[in-house]
Amino acid sequence: MAPARRIGASDSKTRARLVDAAEQLVLEEGHASVTSRRVGSRAGLKHQLVHYYFQSMDDLFVEVFRRRAEENLARVERILAGEVNLRTLWELNADPGGTIFSIEFVAMARHHKGIRAEVARYAERYRAAQLRAMASALETSGVPARQLPPVVALLLMTGLSQVLSLEEALGIKAGHTETRSFVTTLIDGLEPDNRVPGGGGRQ
Amino acid sequence: MAPARRIGASDSKTRARLVDAAEQLVLEEGHASVTSRRVGSRAGLKHQLVHYYFQSMDDLFVEVFRRRAEENLARVERILAGEVNLRTLWELNADPGGTIFSIEFVAMARHHKGIRAEVARYAERYRAAQLRAMASALETSGVPARQLPPVVALLLMTGLSQVLSLEEALGIKAGHTETRSFVTTLIDGLEPDNRVPGGGGRQ
DNA sequence: GTCTATACTTCGATAGAC
DNA sequence: GTCTATCGAAGTATAGAC
Numbered sequence: 001m002a003p004a005r006r007i008g009a010s011d012s013k014t015r016a017r018l019v020d021a022a023e024q025l026v027l028e029e030g031h032a033s034v035t036s037r038r039v040g041s042r043a044g045l046k047h048q049l050v051h052y053y054f055q056s057m058d059d060l061f062v063e064v065f066r067r068r069a070e071e072n073l074a075r076v077e078r079i080l081a082g083e084v085n086l087r088t089l090w091e092l093n094a095d096p097g098g099t100i101f102s103i104e105f106v107a108m109a110r111h112h113k114g115i116r117a118e119v120a121r122y123a124e125r126y127r128a129a130q131l132r133a134m135a136s137a138l139e140t141s142g143v144p145a146r147q148l149p150p151v152v153a154l155l156l157m158t159g160l161s162q163v164l165s166l167e168e169a170l171g172i173k174a175g176h177t178e179t180r181s182f183v184t185t186l187i188d189g190l191e192p193d194n195r196v197p198g199g200g201g202r203q
Numbered sequence: 204m205a206p207a208r209r210i211g212a213s214d215s216k217t218r219a220r221l222v223d224a225a226e227q228l229v230l231e232e233g234h235a236s237v238t239s240r241r242v243g244s245r246a247g248l249k250h251q252l253v254h255y256y257f258q259s260m261d262d263l264f265v266e267v268f269r270r271r272a273e274e275n276l277a278r279v280e281r282i283l284a285g286e287v288n289l290r291t292l293w294e295l296n297a298d299p300g301g302t303i304f305s306i307e308f309v310a311m312a313r314h315h316k317g318i319r320a321e322v323a324r325y326a327e328r329y330r331a332a333q334l335r336a337m338a339s340a341l342e343t344s345g346v347p348a349r350q351l352p353p354v355v356a357l358l359l360m361t362g363l364s365q366v367l368s369l370e371e372a373l374g375i376k377a378g379h380t381e382t383r384s385f386v387t388t389l390i391d392g393l394e395p396d397n398r399v400p401g402g403g404g405r406q
Numbered sequence: 407g408t409c410t411a412t413a414c415t416t417c418g419a420t421a422g423a424c
Numbered sequence: 425g426t427c428t429a430t431c432g433a434a435g436t437a438t439a440g441a442c
Contacts, residue, residue: 005420008425030314032235036418049426051419100313107310109373110303111233116373123375131378151378152385159362170312170319172326175334175354182355208438211407238435249409254437 008053015053017043023064027097031061031104062114065105069122072098076126080133086141086187089133090157099165130154141190211256218256220246225267230300234264234307265317268308272325275301279329283336289344289390292336293360302368333357344393 008015021043025034036057040047054060076092109116134157135150143153160183164176211218224246228237239260243250257263279295312319337360338353346356363386367379 006425012425014425030310032310033314035416037416046427048419048428052425057418103306103310103313106369106373107233107235107306110306111236120373120375123370123373124377127375127377149381149385152382155366155378155382156359156363159364159366160359161362163358163362163365166309167326170309170323170326172323172330174327174330175358178352179355179358182352209407215407217407239437240435251410251437252408255407260436 006052007055008049012053014045014049017045018050018053018060019063019067022060023068026061026064026104027100031108034061036060058112058114061105061108061112062118065115065118065122068101069118073122073125073129077129080129084133084136084140085191086134086137087191089130089137090161090183090187092130093158093161094165096165096169099162099169102162103166103169127154130158143190209255210258211252215256217248217252220248221253221256221263222266222270225263226271229264229267229307230303234311237264261315261317264311264315265321268318268321268325271304272321276325276328276332280332283332287336287339287343288394289337289340290394292333292340293364293386293390295333296361296364297368299368299372302365302372305365306369306372330357333361346393 018039022034022039025038025042034057036050037047039050039060050057050060054063079088079092105115105119109119131150131154134154135145138145138148138150138153160179164179167173168176221242225237225242228241228245237260239253240250242253242263253260253263257266282291282295308318308322312322334353334357337357338348341348341351341353341356363382367382370376371379
């Protein structure tokens with residue numbers, strides 16, 4: 001066994017600052033230009049501290065992903081615990097920061113086993129949470145599962161939402177307005193009112 | 204004016220080998236690990252030749268993208284010039300290599316102006332080519348544009364196709380079989396036969 | 407058109423003092 | 425926990441001989 005170098009505690013405040021800095025850099029400049037030196041500099045710390053708190057840059061990236069994934073999952077589950085309808089589901093995927101994050105980490109996932117495992121695990125959990133909501137929303141709207149299985153509806157919605165965000169990030173916008181209003185109209189037809197008439201007290 | 208360094212002819216065979224090598228590396232290892240040294244080595248050439256044929260690495264990437272984009276556009280237009288139906292359109296987007304290419308260059312496009320312009324231009328042309336085909340296919344199948352505008356159908360199809368390929372590349376497969384067979388069944392319902400009864404001769 | 411040689415920068419990571 | 429110092433590897437790019 002090699003002596004192994006020292007690694008700082010995972011609840012360190014400095015460590016969290018490094019993760020913050022790395023997250024910002026991934027969003028602003030892309031994962032390819034996130035280096036230990038730039039992370040340190042952005043955090044106002046020496047770059048060697050990155051190596052004190054993380055065995056490797058990969059470990060840092062995993063931490064960046066995991067932290068944000070958990071936060072987002074908590075957010076989604078909190079929202080879906082309340083009113084569950086198609087409108088909410090559609091609006092849920094509109095976060096542009098999420099799109100960029102997804103672009104970066106999916107690209108990384110191809111070549112970093114640790115990242116790939118983390119991304120896959122997150123995607124499955126996110127999908128499962130939405131699936132329950134989608135099944136319930138479709139049932140409420142009177143769309144039978146035989147006509148449109150909830151998984152299919154979810155993948156359609158996810159795909160559409162992603163392609164729109166992604167293209168908008170690149171400045172492509174042909175057909176977007178028409179498509180967004182088509183979806184909105186469709187949902188309005190199925191859910192004439194946002195509120196369940198005599199429904200849940202929440203909020 | 205600086206004397207500017209010499210740049211090789213764009214019809215050089217050596218140059219093409221470098222572009223080949225770069226393309227392979229992007230596909231296999233991702234754009235972040237494509238360096239002039241690795242490109243040279245993969246092509247069996249000195250790495251300095253990369254700088255002889257390209258002003259910068261960015262220029263090389265632009266060339267890789269452009270070449271493949273033109274090839275694919277030609278392929279798509281050739282296919283869509285023949286039979287135009289929903290089945291063909293759906294199968295068109297099933298190329299997994301295309302998905303990986305898209306992941307890599309979309310990620311690059313965020314930070315390289317040259318790449319972004321190229322990607323946007325390509326996406327618009329690709330969209331336009333498919334849109335004509337989609338409008339025609341929907342009309343043939345008796346789906347009125349007021350019920351489902353061709354652009355919307357195209358974005359739905361593109362989004363679904365991309366999300367499926369992308370997730371499969373990461374090993375996520377929940378709901379995929381069900382979704383694919385749903386699409387196939389839907390198309391079969393609209394297009395009972397692959398061939399147009401007395402239709403066009405073009406193979 | 408291809409070669410050798412090289413300048414200059416930046417990277418990840420480690421050792422050891424404080 | 426943070427510092428200074430440093431290693432070795434790899435990157436882009438250029439100059440100039442052949």
